[in-house]
Amino acid sequence: MAISSARRVAFDVLRRVAAEDAYAADLLYAEIEPGTKKTDASLATELTLGVLRQQRLLDFLLERYLERRCDQLDLEVLLALRLGLYQLRYLDRVPQHAAIHESVDLVKRARKSSAAGMVNAVLRRAAAQARIGGKELEKLIFQSLASAGTAVEERLGILHSHPTWLVARWLGSFGAKRTAELLEADNRPAPLSCAVLEEEASENIAESLRESGFEVTPGQWLRGALRISGGNPAASEAFRAGQINVQDEASQMVAHLVDAQGSRTILDACAAPGGKTIILARAAGPRGRLIAGDVHEHRLRVIQHQLMRTGTTNVHSVALDARRPLPFSRGFDRVLIDAPCSGTGTLARNPEIRWRLQPEDLNEAHRSQLTMLRNALAAADKSGRVVYSTCSLEPEENEKVVGAALVGAPGWRVTATQAALAPHLREAAAAEKFFADDGFFRTFPPEHGTDGFFAAVLASG
Structure with missing residues (x-):
């Protein structure tokens, strides 16, 4: 049986995600050739992102059939097993024999033929139990883990395929109900x-x-x-x-919070890939001048391509490291710092992040983000506005960054700006749904149906 293009693409992308710390969405875009049937492209995408989303649960189940740890397997063998089990458990439309045979062929293609018999046997054993439905299986696993005395955060982490430490954080921040909703949302395809x-x-x-x-x-x-x-x-x-x-709707909203209409000078200091830059440039109009910066040359090229594609001419792109004092002599009317972050608000869209992120990364990000925001405040005109944003749900990267920056910035304060967002909404009154009493803008994936974003609008005077 020849390996289908969808399974071949999914296997190759998953191998590169693991080996190169690459992002699946970017690799899928490059690997799926123009002219590929929509059904094949859709299956390749579902297999790739589905395996990444369900990775921990898949490994938990595989270890019951293997009777050994998954990390003792060669990467290619483990990926073939994950792909096969994902199809058996989650894709009713895929015949069992196709899921099993093509997984065996993937192992052979990867020159791991000695493991072909084991892959075949494990997946056949899994197929015999595939009739146990998802909810029924979850209940059985949860009961088994509970009777073994497993902590609730680990039980949820296994069932919903998230790191235990992250589940524990969210239980403390959001409570049990909202955490369960978030875990489920992270495992659904993100809206495009x-x-x-x-x-x-x-x-x-x-x-x-x-x-x-x-x-x-x-x-x-x-x-x-x-x-x-x-x-x-x-x-x-x-x-x-x-x-x-x-561009996700929450990302678009952040650009609208900058309120660039009528602004003459705007700085987008962490601009790649350029979606917010273009919204700002359109809002400012031909009299506005916008500087779009990024520290990486290849990301600057992405911005430049976006500007050319959209015919945006009032933007000057520059190599800029927002972690260093910004090299401008006059204050900007508007400054946007869309800071690099952990991305915990985008785990449905970028599921590989959950397996790479470590607790200590949050404090490291905090230090970098705080420096960026302080530099942004120094670059803004005293009558201007600074917007700080992330696609993170973690307070170290959000409220704690803003609080620390304001300690050393007398005169600056958080200001709620529903009025800047309302004109762009289908229902202006819905602006209230994104702001709490503390004045910060937040989106929460299961509540708003978007990526999870945070933004603080800072004004002086």
Whole structure:
């Protein structure tokens, strides 16, 4: 049996994710060739991201069949087993024989033929129990772990495939109910949203995308957003023509919080890949001048490509390390620091993050982010506005960064800016849903149906 292109792509991407610390979404975009059938592209994506999302539970189950630890296996053998078991457990439409045989063939293709018999035997044993439904299996596992005295955070971590330490943090921060909702949301496919760059053309662009075979619905929150399924919108004519950007609605909202209309000088200090930059540039208009910085040359090239594709001309991209004092002599009207972070608000979209992140990474990120925010405050005009944002759910990267920065910045304060966001929402009153009494902007994946974002709008005077 020849290996299907979907399984081959998924296996190769998973191997590179593990070996190179690469991101699955980027690799899938590169590996899925133009002209690939939508069904094959969809299966490759589901297999790759599904295995990464369910990795811990898959390994827990495999070890029951293997009678040894998964980390004792060669990587290629383990990946083939995970792919096979994922199909047996989660994809009813895939015949069992195809899931088993192609997993065996993947092992042979990876020159691990000596393990082919073991892979075949393990997956056949798993197939015999595949009739146990997902909820029933979860109940059995949870009861088994509970009777063994396993701590609740470890039980949840196994069942929902998250690191135990992260589950424990979230239980302390969000409580049991919200944590359970978050864990479940992280294991569902993330919605794919696009920013429509000419808001008044939204309906025409949506119809054009539908005619090209995409399923399109209005954005959940923003008037200038669309939700798209049934393919990769970056391959659409609307994207090539610079009419849309692939960008989560929460990310778009952060750009709107900057309130760039009428601003003459704007700094986007951590600008790649450039989605927020373009929203800011459009809002500022031809009289506004925007500097888009990033520390990495290859990411600057991504920004430049985005600017060219969308015909955005009022942006100057520069190599810039926001961790160092910013080299500008005059204050900016607006400064955006969308700081590099742990990304815990994007685990549905980037599931590999959960297996790489360590507790100590949060304190290291805090130190870097605090330096960036202090530099941003120093670069802003005293009558201006600074927006600090992350796609993290962790207080070390959010509230604690802002609090520490304000200690050394007299005159600056947090200001709630529902008024800046409201005009862009389908219902202006919905702006209240994103702000708490502390004035911070937050999105929570299971509550808002977006990535998890945090933003603080800081003003002086």
